[in-house]
Amino acid sequence: EAGVAQSPRYKIIEKRQSVAFWCNPISGHATLYWYQQILGQGPKLLIQFQNNGVVDDSQLPKDRFSAERLKGVDSTLKIQPAKLEDSAVYLCASSSTGRRSYEQYFGPGTRLTVT
């Protein structure tokens, strides 16, 4: 079974530029999550999708961050405009439904550096 795929793996941009990240979850996983992980910290949830609907986006800075999962499969996370403090690893995770729905499986992440 293929894992969660993310691209790009690395991105360097200047502040005020825009950037987009892509995620393809494990096949059949209905729930998809985007996390931000700042160096030295645990992952922090930005947004959670159930199929193509948003379940929780309470910690998403909506003035600059947006995310979509139009067909209920892959997803994109966008930052526009980027700030220096957005430098972090952006992780995508997915989980199935049913008994093991609380087990989240992570992709390799995208390391963003904002200069």
Place this chain on the structure above:
Amino acid sequence: GQQLNQSPQSMFIQEGEDVSMNCTSSSIFNTWLWYKQEPGEGPVLLIALYKAGELTSNGRLTAQFGITRKDSFLNISASIPSDVGIYFCAGRSGGSNYKLTFGKGTLLTVNP
């Protein structure tokens, strides 16, 4: 919001030694998960715990769901160099929300 306290923050041990780390919370959790993260990679799920008092093993790893439901423990026996990484605990408070709260991690270094 909910916070998880992981300890110790870091550990430096000799190959072959056993390791213990724990995670505590001020509030009750219904699910505890333990992850390992290596440099440049995403967290990998090691063990999931669903019931207070539950003790679950995965090879040399053993994790326990505390009976108060406010803590969890991870033990690694006979450590090897490839155990190096950051170990995170994560908890889910309950209901239909799948949201996980993560600790800050324990950095494990194993000296061959």
